[in-house]
Amino acid sequence: MTTGAPTPTYPARPRRSRLRTYLPLGIAAWLVLEIWLLTVVAGAASGFAVFLLLVAGFILGSVVIKRAGRRAFRNLTETLQQQQSGVPPTNGGGEGNGLMMLGGLLLMIPGLISDALGLLLLIPPVQKALSRYAERAIDRKIREAAPGSVGDAFQQARIHRPDGKVVQGEVIREENPTTDPGPRPPLNR
Helix, strand or coil: CCCCCCCCCCCCCCCCCHHHHHHHHHHHHHHHHHHHHHHHHHHHCCHHHHHHHHHHHHHHHHHHHHHHHHHHHHHHHHHHHHHHHCCCCCCCCCCCHHHHHHHHHHHHCCCHHHHHHHHHHCCHHHHHHHHHHHHHHHHHHHHHCCCCCHHHHHHCCCEECCCCCEECCCCCCCCCCCCCCCCCCCCCC
């Protein structure tokens, strides 16, 4: 039996990015590889040796994160004190704290591959090379971005309705309302 109501047509779903498609697969493969490597090492040495390696990695990672956090806080305090005294702040002391924290986090994650990557991030030449690469990549993305400010981005925000249509709108507020409309009725959904 038909009611004569039109069948709703839904717009085509937007295509998922490659990152959203392959990231879960990559994480699953990384976890399987970590577990397999731990079992191989445990078979070659012993389970207790692997346990000691994991505990040592966790302790070393927490020490690295604590040290990098203290250094970042000290640099922030010094910069704020220099700004308050009118001296232009020096920008040389805060390099590598983020990469050190990432390296410490990778050391804390159980696994030998993550430990190797964490130790690699603690080497100063590697930190400098990665920071230069990230800085160049961010500069390139900023140059490719459309002109405008953050305020423009908020002004161009759109409201998406459940049926997929986009409704653009603007809120106009009167500074001095001439009449008081009284209490407002409750919102019903």
